[in-house]
Amino acid sequence: MIENYIFDLYGTLVDIRTDESTPSFWRRMALFLSLQGAAYGPEKLRIAYISTVEGEIDRCSARRPDIPRAHIEPDILPVFKTLYAEKGIEVDDLRARDTALVFRALSMVKTVRLYPHVLTVLETLRRQGKGLYLLSNAQAVFTMAELGKLGLLSRFDGIVLSSDAGVKKPDKAIFEYLLSKYRLRPEACVMIGNDMDADMGGAASVGMAGRFIHTNLSPECQRPLPKNCQEITCLLDLIAPREE
Numbered sequence: 001m002i003e004n005y006i007f008d009l010y011g012t013l014v015d016i017r018t019d020e021s022t023p024s025f026w027r028r029m030a031l032f033l034s035l036q037g038a039a040y041g042p043e044k045l046r047i048a049y050i051s052t053v054e055g056e057i058d059r060c061s062a063r064r065p066d067i068p069r070a071h072i073e074p075d076i077l078p079v080f081k082t083l084y085a086e087k088g089i090e091v092d093d094l095r096a097r098d099t100a101l102v103f104r105a106l107s108m109v110k111t112v113r114l115y116p117h118v119l120t121v122l123e124t125l126r127r128q129g130k131g132l133y134l135l136s137n138a139q140a141v142f143t144m145a146e147l148g149k150l151g152l153l154s155r156f157d158g159i160v161l162s163s164d165a166g167v168k169k170p171d172k173a174i175f176e177y178l179l180s181k182y183r184l185r186p187e188a189c190v191m192i193g194n195d196m197d198a199d200m201g202g203a204a205s206v207g208m209a210g211r212f213i214h215t216n217l218s219p220e221c222q223r224p225l226p227k228n229c230q231e232i233t234c235l236l237d238l239i240a241p242r243e244e
Contacts, residue, residue, distance in 0.1 A: 002209070004131035004184055005238070007156075008169075008193035009138060011217030013118050013235075014150065017109040028106050036099070038087035048086065052079045060166055071171035073162035076100060076139045100141045112146050115215065117235045122155050124239045134159040135178050135191070137168040137198060158182045169195075170202035179206065192238065196221040200229045211238065 010016055019025065026042035033040055040048065056074035064072060080096040080103070091099075125132060134152075136143065138161045147153045160178040162168035167177070179186060186207040193199025193210070194217060200210040203226075210229035225231060232238065 001188065002130070002190050003188040004133060004190070005125055006133045006135050006178065006189055006191045006203075006208075008191070008195065008199050009134055009136035009143065011194040011215050012192060012199075012213060013115060013152070014112060014146070015115055015216065016112040016146075017217075018104070018107040019109050020107045025106055029103060032102050032106075033083065033087075033099070036084070036089070036095075038084050038089055040083075040087070045083070048083060049079065052082045055082075064166060067167050067171060067173060071167050071173075073137065073166060073168040075141075075163045077141055097141055100139075101145060104142045104145075112150065114150055114152075115235065119151075119155075121235045121238055126155075128239075131182075131184070132156050133178065133182065133184075134161075135169070135174065136160075137162045139163045169198035170205070172202060172205040175202050175206045175208065192232075192235075194218040196223060196225070200226050204229060 007013055023042060026046045030040045030042045030045045033045065053074070053076075056079055057069065057072050060074045061067070061069045061072045077093065077096045077100060080099045081091055084091045084096075084099075122132060132155060134156045140161045140163045143161055144153070147159075158178070158181065160174065160181065162174060165174050165177045167173045169175070175186075178184070179189075190209040190211055191199055191203035192213065193203075194213050194215045196212060196219070200212050203210040208228075210226065212225060212229055212231045213233070213235065214231070
């Protein structure tokens with residue numbers, strides 16, 4: 001019997017599109033940092049940002065030799081502190097956080113929003129006495145603010161984000177982290193997500209059932225669903241499965 005529903009966030013509950021590749025994004029971000037006293041040209045800022053992120057991944061990877069480097073997820077806040085420090089400016093966590101939120105806002109192609117029926121599904125499952133959890137490959141500095149904006153912060157019994165865990169899906173370590181932190185049994189849980197590898201593959205690696213939903217943000221994947229995973233066409237199928 002399913003007792004706990006574990007949801008992916010972006011591409012499953014939340015529709016969001018960001019783009020950090022355009023010259024206009026880096027021009028705006030460079031202008032913001034220059035106004036803070038950290039003068040960068042757009043291209044130099046882009047290169048410095050990428051290099052600093054890679055450095056953080058290397059440092060985190062050295063501390064977690066059991067995790068493949070591709071699955072390491074560092075916290076992004078030290079990256080922004082380093083970008084300031086390279087220009088001789090020392091900033092506290094609050095200023096680094098504000099800079100990260102500007103970075104996120106400037107990268108958004110469209111406003112972050114909920115997919116249809118999200119609140120209805122969460123409220124119905126809650127009334128049924130189900131546990132509700134969030135497991136997302138995401139940066140806490142971005143995601144906690146967005147959860148607040150969308151009214152989702154109070155909807156979950158527990159939240160695990162990859163930047164806090166230091167590892168991201170599909171690595172089984174982040175699934176084990178969630179199960180251990182909230183004392184959940186994998187056989188009593190189901191993972192709901194839009195990514196065949198990260199969500200369904202990761203869930204299957206710890207013996208958890210899965211429900212795959214294809215959305216506009218789903219990666220292309222031709223492989224079959226793992227055992228004990230099923231495809232749904234709409235989030236409403238979680239509370240009122242449709243007849244074949």
